[in-house]
Amino acid sequence: CAAGKGTFGTEEMLNRIERTRLAEIVNHRRLIVPQLGASGVAAHQVRKASGFSITYGPVRARDIKPFLEAGMVATSEMRLVRFAILDRLRLVPVEIVGSLKYLILVAAAFLLLAGIDRSGYSGAAVIGAGSRSAINLLLADLAGVLLGPMLLPWLPGRSFSFKGFAAGLGVFFVSFLTGLAGDNPLEIIAWAFLMPTIASFLTMNFTGASTYTSLSGVRKEMRIAVP
Structure with missing residues (x-):
């Protein structure tokens, strides 16, 4: 993630070498960088700027000790990048927590606004339409932060934003078939646009946690999808 977006990169590494006075602390001139950091370093x-040579280590931290014991020679297993369903699901709690604060605020706003009608303010509308809105927002959120990452290889399209849109469209149909989208055509159309859009944006955030996206690719996708 950090290498892909440039924060773990050449300049930052040189900055840290200088700030920590690493050359005065160690008696060698070799640094081990994670394999997935190669895109940023x-x-x-x-080497030209600091005198330190770079050795790209294994993908996973647990392989560092065997890597060192083997004379800094990586096996094919150490080089293998996996992004299986369990790897993706480990990242979901972070995404959920990150989106939760926004979800609570938006859901609260929808609940309050749902009570406004022609006669003034209706508590029954808050309970009815408001609670439906909150559930729909929760479904859209889960489509983006859970279903998108979990079903990543099987969702259509290549871009994360499109995959998230597909997941959001799926939960919209669930909402529509269960009556959560309401019975007003305008309300149904609104949810048909809103739920996939929310899911698309949240799944696009997952680009930073994947093992194969690039900074240029993410920027290109954001220029197309965000507007």
Whole structure:
């Protein structure tokens, strides 16, 4: 993630080497960088500017000790990048927590606004339409932060935003078939646009947690999808 978006990169590494006075602390000139950090670190530039050579280590931290014991030679297993369903699900709690504060605020606003009608303010409407709105928002949120990552290889399209849109469209149909989308055509149309859009945006956030997206690819996708 950090390498892909540039925060774990050549300049930052050189900055840390200088700030920590690493050359005065160690008696060697070799640094081990995670394999997935290679997209952000230019080894030749680091060596030219600091004198430290870069060795790209294994993908996973648990393999660092065997890697060192083998004389900094990585096996094919150490180089193998996996992004299976369990790997993706481990990241879901972070995404849920990150979206939860916004979900609560938006759901509260929908609940309050649902009570406004022609006669003034209706508590029954808050309970009815308001609670339906809150559930729909929750479904859209879960489509983006749970279903999108979990079903990533099977959802249509290549971009994360499109995959999230597909997941959001799926939960909209669930909402429509169960009556949660309401019975007013305008309300149904509104949810048909809103739920996939929310899910698309949230799934697009997952680009930073994946093992194969690039900074240029993410920027291109955001230029297309965000508007």
